[in-house]
Amino acid sequence: MARPLEGVVFAPVADQAPGQVGRETRFTYREEAGRIWAEYAGGDVVRGFLVGTRTGDVLDFRYVQLRPDGTTASGHCTSAVTELPDGRLRLEESWEWESGPGAGTSTVEEVPRA
Template sequence: MAGSLDGLVLSPVADQAPGQVGVRTRFEYHEQDGRIWADYEGGDVVRGHLVGTREGDRLDFRYVQLRTDGSTSSGHCVSTVVELPDGRVRLEESWEWESQEGSGTSVVEQLR
């Protein structure tokens, strides 16, 4: 199992669609006793929050965000925590919007 996410800063490795997280978005993760949460911002996201749980290398969380155009959105994500060969953390994510149509996959990695 990969180590704690507490205090780690991660960023997507590729841009998603406009109005979503992208390479300029930064997630600051926290973890305690199987609970995870993060604040994020950057790119098209003015402010975002996620909260959920961790069991082993599986994260299950809900997220909500405010975009630069003033709209809000929310969704659900399940991620697998992977330790990279250089010791950094990668999250391989499957997400689905709950406030609008759409779903997909993404990858975020700990910044160097």
């Protein structure tokens, strides 16, 4: 199993569609006893939160976010946690909006600590 997510900061490797997370978005994860949560912001996301569970190297969570125009969006995501050759973590995500149409995949990687 890949190392714990506690305090790990992730960033997307590519931009998504407008109004969604992008390369400027930063996710700060927390983990305790199989429970995960994170706060995120940046780019087209004013503020976002996610909460869910981790079983082995699989995350299952719901997310909600506030956009610059004042609208909100929510959805469901499952992610596979892997470790990169340099020791950083990667999340391969499959997500779907629950507040509207749309689904897809994305990849976020751990931001190296300064």
